[in-house]
Amino acid sequence: MAGCRGGNNGRMLVLLVEDDRSIAESVTASLASAGMEVAHVTTGVAAVDALSLAVPDVVLLDLGLPDMDGLDVARQLRERSAVPIIIVSARGDELDRVLGLELGADDYVVKPFSQRELLARIRAVVRRGVPVPGADGGPVPAASGRLVIDERTRTVLLDGAEVVLTAKEFDLLAYLAAEPGVVFRRNDILEHVWDVNWYGTTKTLDAHVASVRKKLGHPDWVQAVRGVGFKFVELPS
Numbered sequence: 687m688a689g690c691r692g693g694n695n696g697r698m699l700v701l702l703v704e705d706d707r708s709i710a711e712s713v714t715a716s717l718a719s720a721g722m723e724v725a726h727v728t729t730g731v732a733a734v735d736a737l738s739l740a741v742p743d744v745v746l747l748d749l750g751l752p753d754m755d756g757l758d759v760a761r762q763l764r765e766r767s768a769v770p771i772i773i774v775s776a777r778g779d780e781l782d783r784v785l786g787l788e789l790g791a792d793d794y795v796v797k798p799f800s801q802r803e804l805l806a807r808i809r810a811v812v813r814r815g816v817p818v819p820g821a822d823g824g825p826v827p828a829a830s831g832r833l834v835i836d837e838r839t840r841t842v843l844l845d846g847a848e849v850v851l852t853a854k855e856f857d858l859l860a861y862l863a864a865e866p867g868v869v870f871r872r873n874d875i876l877e878h879v880w881d882v883n884w885y886g887t888t889k890t891l892d893a894h895v896a897s898v899r900k901k902l903g904h905p906d907w908v909q910a911v912r913g914v915g916f917k918f919v920e921l922p923s
Contacts, residue, residue: 698722698812701742703733703759704774705752709797713746716801717808728752730759737766743812746804747791749775749782757785764790770811774799803877810878813864832923833907835860844902845923854879855898858891862908862918871915891916 700717704710705728714724725742727733730751737745745763749756760771771791775782778796786794792811795804834843840856842849851859857879862870876891895916899905909919 698744698808699740699742700724700808701733701736701745701769702726703730703745703751703756704728704748705750706748709748713801713804716805720805722808730754730756730762733759734762734766737763737769741767741769744770744772744808746808747771747773749773749777749786757782757789760786760791761789772804772807772811774804806874806878810861832921833863833902835863849901851898851901855894855901858894859898859908859918862916866918866920869911869914869917875915 698721700722702710702713702717702724704713704726710726710728714726717724725736725740727736728751730753733745733747736742747756747760747763751759756773756775760773763769763771770793772793772795773786773791774795774797776797783794793807795807832845835856836842837860840853842851842856842859858875861875861879872891880890895908895910899908902908904921906919906921909917911917
């Protein structure tokens, strides 16, 4: 596997671990069209070896590999690196999902999946793992400096005072604040913050947005875009 983190010419580098040639070709073509560089291997051993040569921006890992179980591969990759791992597998039962996440995977996508969903998942986990100012020690300012979101300790500070959020409120705020000004669709927020496949009412999202706004002391931190979704807005002092 050639290249380095970020790929050639600054392109995102994806390590695809998949032994099904047709799936691999489809995923590779989709990611390439999105401007990403793909390194494809077909076995768990090759995946572990590849990680010693170059660190990708994200690993897409199938569980049904010919030489070893993908969960063991995930464990070995996590022992060697903090690279984001997305398990992509036909094994969609709860036990496999739980084991995959407990072994260090960052996300779990069940086959069959849409290429659009996979791209969104990749961008989400990479965005969360991008080094930012403060990552070597202190909390990370997630806006103009007034609001500080520290994902390692899962704490939020507003003008130096801690804002106490529930787990889902924190996940929601961190997800939106990762890209200030960007409008996220309701379904995308629900799928990323709550569940891969969300079939419930969107009133849950509205309730959490209302609660976050109240705790931040101003509704304009999280603004609604009619007919689309929500966006995080940096508010001045």
